[in-house]
Amino acid sequence: MSVEIKKRNPIEQFAQSAENVINKNTNSAIRAIQEQAKSDLQNSQFPTLKTEEWKYTNLNKFLANEFVHTSALDKVELKKSEIDALVFDSFESHVLVVVNGVFNKELSSFSEVSNKVTVSTISEAIIGNDEEVKKYFSKISINNSVFDFLNLSNFVDGLYINIPANVIIEKPFQIININGGTVEKSFSSSRNLIIAGKHSQSTFVQKSVGLEGNLYFNNISSEFVVAENCILNFYNVELDNDDSFHIEKTDVLQKRDSQFNHFNFTFGGKLVRNDVNTKLSDENIECTLNGLYIANDNQHFDNSTFIDHAKPHSTSHELYKGILDDNSRGVFSGKILVAKDAQLTNAYQNNNTILLSDSAKIDSKPQLEIYADDVKCTHGATVGQLDESALFYILSRGIPKEKAKSMLITAFAENVVAELKIDKLKDEINHLIFEHLNRDEVV
Amino acid sequence: MITIKNLKAEIDSKEILRGLNLQVNAGEVHAIMGPNGSGKSTLANVLTGHDNYEVTSGEVTFNGKDLLSLDPEDRAREGLFLGFQYPVEIPGVSNAVFLQTAINEIRKYNKQEEITPKEFLAKMKEKAKVVGMDSSLISRSVNTGFSGGEKKKNEIFQLLMLDPKLAILDETDSGLDIDALRVVSQGVNEFRNKNNAVILVTHYQRLLDYIVPDFIHVLYKGEIIKSGGKELAHELEEKGYDWITKGDK
Numbered sequence: 001m002s003v004e005i006k007k008r009n010p011i012e013q014f015a016q017s018a019e020n021v022i023n024k025n026t027n028s029a030i031r032a033i034q035e036q037a038k039s040d041l042q043n044s045q046f047p048t049l050k051t052e053e054w055k056y057t058n059l060n061k062f063l064a065n066e067f068v069h070t071s072a073l074d075k076v077e078l079k080k081s082e083i084d085a086l087v088f089d090s091f092e093s094h095v096l097v098v099v100n101g102v103f104n105k106e107l108s109s110f111s112e113v114s115n116k117v118t119v120s121t122i123s124e125a126i127i128g129n130d131e132e133v134k135k136y137f138s139k140i141s142i143n144n145s146v147f148d149f150l151n152l153s154n155f156v157d158g159l160y161i162n163i164p165a166n167v168i169i170e171k172p173f174q175i176i177n178i179n180g181g182t183v184e185k186s187f188s189s190s191r192n193l194i195i196a197g198k199h200s201q202s203t204f205v206q207k208s209v210g211l212e213g214n215l216y217f218n219n220i221s222s223e224f225v226v227a228e229n230c231i232l233n234f235y236n237v238e239l240d241n242d243d244s245f246h247i248e249k250t251d252v253l254q255k256r257d258s259q260f261n262h263f264n265f266t267f268g269g270k271l272v273r274n275d276v277n278t279k280l281s282d283e284n285i286e287c288t289l290n291g292l293y294i295a296n297d298n299q300h301f302d303n304s305t306f307i308d309h310a311k312p313h314s315t316s317h318e319l320y321k322g323i324l325d326d327n328s329r330g331v332f333s334g335k336i337l338v339a340k341d342a343q344l345t346n347a348y349q350n351n352n353t354i355l356l357s358d359s360a361k362i363d364s365k366p367q368l369e370i371y372a373d374d375v376k377c378t379h380g381a382t383v384g385q386l387d388e389s390a391l392f393y394i395l396s397r398g399i400p401k402e403k404a405k406s407m408l409i410t411a412f413a414e415n416v417v418a419e420l421k422i423d424k425l426k427d428e429i430n431h432l433i434f435e436h437l438n439r440d441e442v443v
Numbered sequence: 444m445i446t447i448k449n450l451k452a453e454i455d456s457k458e459i460l461r462g463l464n465l466q467v468n469a470g471e472v473h474a475i476m477g478p479n480g481s482g483k484s485t486l487a488n489v490l491t492g493h494d495n496y497e498v499t500s501g502e503v504t505f506n507g508k509d510l511l512s513l514d515p516e517d518r519a520r521e522g523l524f525l526g527f528q529y530p531v532e533i534p535g536v537s538n539a540v541f542l543q544t545a546i547n548e549i550r551k552y553n554k555q556e557e558i559t560p561k562e563f564l565a566k567m568k569e570k571a572k573v574v575g576m577d578s579s580l581i582s583r584s585v586n587t588g589f590s591g592g593e594k595k596k597n598e599i600f601q602l603l604m605l606d607p608k609l610a611i612l613d614e615t616d617s618g619l620d621i622d623a624l625r626v627v628s629q630g631v632n633e634f635r636n637k638n639n640a641v642i643l644v645t646h647y648q649r650l651l652d653y654i655v656p657d658f659i660h661v662l663y664k665g666e667i668i669k670s671g672g673k674e675l676a677h678e679l680e681e682k683g684y685d686w687i688t689k690g691d692k
Contacts, residue, residue, distance in 0.1 A: 393531040396491050397545040397605065398519035398552070407544070411535025411584075 010063045011146075015042050017069035017187075018153035024071070029126050033138055034153050041149035053145075056331040056363040057302045062245050062271055067187035067217050070100035071156050076181040076211065083107050086176055086209050088237075091424035093174035093205065096159060100179060101188030101219075103159040113169060118162040122193055125160045132195050132225075133160060140223040141251040141277075148249060151189040151221040158191030165197035165227070172203040172233075172422060179218045180241065181211030192222040196230045203233040203421055210241035210268070218269075220248040228282075229257040233421055236262070239432075240269040242299070249275040256282035263420065264320075265429055266293035266301050267436050277306040280342075283313045291320040292416045292429070294409075294436045295328035295360075302331035309342040312372075318349040321416050323409055323437075324360035333365040334379070340371040349379040354386060354412055406434045444469050444609055444640045445490075445510070450501035451665075452489045459485040461665035462501070467609070470637040474651055474676070475644045477662035478684050483644045484528055486662070487613040491525040492518050506608065519545075520552035522608030526598040526615045533585040538597070539567065541585050542604050549605065570603040574630045592623040599630035610634065611642045616650040628653030648680040663688050 018038040025031050046063060047054035070076070076099055087095055096119065097107040103121050110119055118125070125133040141148050163169065177190055196202055208218055218240055226232050240246045246269040254260050264274050278287050293301045307316045322330040332351040353362040366379040386408055394404040410417075410430050417426050445467045452460040459482045467473050477483055489496045490503065492515035503510040505521060513521065533541070547557045558566075567581060574596045586594050595615055602610055612631065616624055631654050635641060643654060651659070651673065659675040660667045661684070669675070669687050678686070 387531075387533075390531045390533045392493055392515065393527065393533065394536075394541070395515040396519055396525050396527075397541070397601065398516050398549040399545055400516050400548065401514075403544065403548070404516075407536050407541075408533070411533065414535040 008066065010046060011042060011044065013066065014150050014154065017072065021069065021071060021154055021156055025123075027123055027127060030123055037138075037149045037152035040144070041146065041153050044146040044149055046146055053304060053333070055365075056329075057271070057273060057300065062217070065185050065215070065217070068182075068184045069154060070182065070186045070188040073182050073184060073186060076100060076178075078107060078178070080107060083176065086178065086207070087174055088205065088207065088425065088428050090428060091172070091422055093172045094169075096173055096175045098159060098175060098177045098190055100181075100186070101155060101190040102157050110173070112171075116167050117164070117169065118160070120160050122158040122160045122191060125162075130160075130162070132162060133193065136195060136223065136225055136253075137193055138223070140225065140253050141221070141249070147219070147247055148221065151191065151219050151249070154187075154219075155189040155191045155221075158193065160193045162195045163197055163200045163202050166199045167197065168200065169202040172205050175204060175206040177206060177208040177218070177220065179208065179210045180216035180244065181213045182216070183214060185214050185216065187217035187219060190218070190220045192220070194222065194232075195225045196227060196232045198228045198230060200227070201231045203235070205235045205237065205422070205425065207237045207239065208246060208268075209239050210244055215241065215243040215245070215270075217245040217247070220246075222248070222250045224250070224252040224260070226252060226254045226258045226260045228255045230255075231259045233261045234263070235420060235422070235425060236264045236274075237429075237432075238264065238266045238268055238272060238274075240272070242268060242297070243270050244268075245270060246272040248273070250277065252276070252278040254278060254280050254282075254285045254287060257284045259286045261288040261419070262290070263416070264291040264293070264303060265432070266291070266295075266303075267432055269299065269301070271300045273302040273304070275304045275306075277308070278316075279308045279310065280314045280316065281310050283311045285311075285314040287314070287316040288419070289316070289318045290416050290419065292322070292413050293320075293330060294323045294433060295330060296325040296436070297328065298326070299328045300331075301329075304331075304333045306335045307337070307347065309336065309338040309345045309347065311339075311341060312343045312345065314342070315346040316348070319416055320351045321413055322351075322353045322362060323356065323412070324353060324362060325356040327357075327359045329360070330362040331365075332362070332381075333367065335367040336369070336377060336379075338368075338370040338372050338375050338377065343372045343374045345372060345375040345377070347375070347377040351381045352412075353383045354409065355383060356386065402438050406437050409433060409437060444471075444506065446504045448502050450486075450489070450503065451499045452485060452496050453499055454485065454496050458499070459496075459665050460489065463662075463666060465660065465667065467640050467642060469640055471658065472635065472641045472643065472654065472656045474656040474659045475642060475662050476646070476648075476659060476676070476679060478688075479646075481662045482665040483662055484613055487525055487528075487611050487644055490518075490611060491515060491523065516548070517552070519605075519607070520549045524602055524605055524607035524610045526602060526610065526612035528613040528617065530586050530594040530598055532587045532589075534587045536585050538581045538583060538585050542567070542601065545605060566604065570600055573603060573633055574600045575626050576600055591618045592620065595619060595627055596623065596630075599627050602634055603630060606634075607639070609640050609642070611644065613644045614646060615643075616645055616647060624650065625653060648676045651676045661687055
């Protein structure tokens with residue numbers, strides 16, 4: 001007896017869905033970019049554990065799924081009231097709604113800033129001949145890999161934000177990235193292109209959430225241009241469904257005297273991989289890449305950062321903290337490159353982990369490549385358990401165990417959360433910490 | 444208040460308490476003295492419910508309840524307080540949040556209403572004054588970066604804030620200079636009334652000049668080998684422990 005096994009090829013499937021996306025696209029400039037990305041995708045392979053950058057993250061469980069591009073499925077219709085239930089509402093914000101990778105203006109509300117800032121879809125900007133979009137779109141991304149090609153060839157319509165020079169945006173933008181809601185296993189590619197002009201100041205909160213339905217693959221790619229003397233904060237809150245996949249890449253080009261602060265808060269998702277790459281292309285730049293993740297059950301969170309110090313007198317700070325329970329797994333790899341020219345660079349990196357169970361695991365991999373001789377670069381990694389004596393001290397004052405634990409964990413997370421520029425978001429994050437720690441009890 | 448009968452306890456399979464008996468009534472202050480390694484701190488930790496210690500036999504009744512069957516947090520809610528020998532630093536948790544949570548958990552357990560923020564603040568100010576604690580310490584993280592003396596004062600501050608029925612003070616006087624000792628003692632004396640009780644675990648007779656006990660017990664090798672009134676302290680001061688323990692050798 002012989003059984004014919006047709007071997008599924010995930011690359012070909014994603015290339016096939018890209019072809020469908022490209023065929024529907026009427027803009028020749030975007031089509032050309034996506035055609036190229038599709039052919040690059042077909043010439044790539046998904047990483048295995050032998051791939052250095054993916055050494056600790058096995059993609060087999062991800063690749064075992066047959067995902068359908070959401071553009072080939074019935075459109076998920078949402079009402080404004082449903083959006084209201086998904087946003088952080090404890091602070092005021094300009095809400096930008098992205099549903100399965102497509103920026104939805106009708107559901108968004110940013111009229112207060114629409115005369116100061118360009119907010120549109122990426123194709124609108126390309127059709128409108130926006131010079132900066134042409135210059136930067138899909139060009140900031142460095143170290144292109146299979147997921148870059150997958151995203152670029154499969155994106156339908158992303159979000160483009162351009163903040164002109166000298167514009168200060170007081171309230172934060174809140175990008176609600178909504179996923180799933182389909183009967184089939186679905187995937188979509190979201191793209192953000194954010195160009196912040198000279199001396200501008202802005203803050204973004206991106207919140208990824210999942211709708212009820214089958215599991216999904218949330219694939220986000222964000223590109224940032226942070227111009228001279230500009231301050232940009234980006235707070236990424238990942239609350240995907242627990243059975244779903246989230247693979248996100250962030251590429252940043254920082255110019256002279258600029259400040260970029262990026263935070264990843266990961267609570268949801270079965271497998272989450274975040275790549276944040278910043279290029280410090282000039283002098284006197286500050287860059288902060290922080291993260292906090294709480295995982296339980298079989299969640300697997302992988303954070304990978306790369307800071308490219310190209311010129312002298314810049315500073316980077318990195319602090320990633322994790323709390324891992326049950327059989328969960330965390331990965332942190334932080335690469336810092338200091339070019340020969342980048343004298344007087346300061347680079348600080350830290351990764352601290354608390355393991356709440358014997359079977360939770362963290363792999364921490366600092367990677368410093370330093371070619372300049374007058375620099376200050378430090379890195380540290382700690383792994384520990386909850387301080388038993390502190391726990392007993394709190395219990396002995398009448399505070400129950402679950403509250404005592406979350407007090408200690410909130411305290412552990414404190415120096416990451418404290419740096420957020422939105423006070424109410426700190427409360428939201430602390431609440432998410434408490435909820436995530438006690439979710440067995442809450443459910 | 445508390446009755447301890449034939450209490451035996453061990454740590455890492457090593458027996459420390461070997462049949463201890465003690466009865467403390469409301470309104471009384473008992474001092475437990477003894478040389479190093481006699482089991483004083485073990486007694487304090489066993490009563491508070493530290494899980495490093497294993498009780499192998501005996502019983503402890505606290506206001507009619509079987510104390511040993513309660514979790515540490517429930518012992519506190521029933522009105523037991525331990526002043527730690529080594530207060531723990533908890534970076535990131537402010538004294539104020541810590542105490543407000545504790546007070547409300549205790550109140551909730553006893554079916555009382557939560558303390559209002561206003562009441563809480565007023566009480567904090569009042570009690571901080573008693574122990575001469577700077578108000579900036581209150582907003583700081585619990586014991587973090589405190590000097591030894593500040594940590595001990597903070598224990599007494601917590602004692603006054605939580606107002607338990609029974610306070611066990613484990614070497615609260617160790618390492619204090621005379622000024623701090625006076626302040627700490629004053630706090631304890633302020634706490635004392637006819638409805639509560641104090642067990643002072645101490646090394647030094649000096650503390651008993653400031654907090655006058657009703658009874659003194661000498662703990663040696665896990666048992667109380669001598670009990671007496673406050674005058675016993677002076678005898679111990681003069682003659683040392685050998686006077687009582689030499690028959691043992």
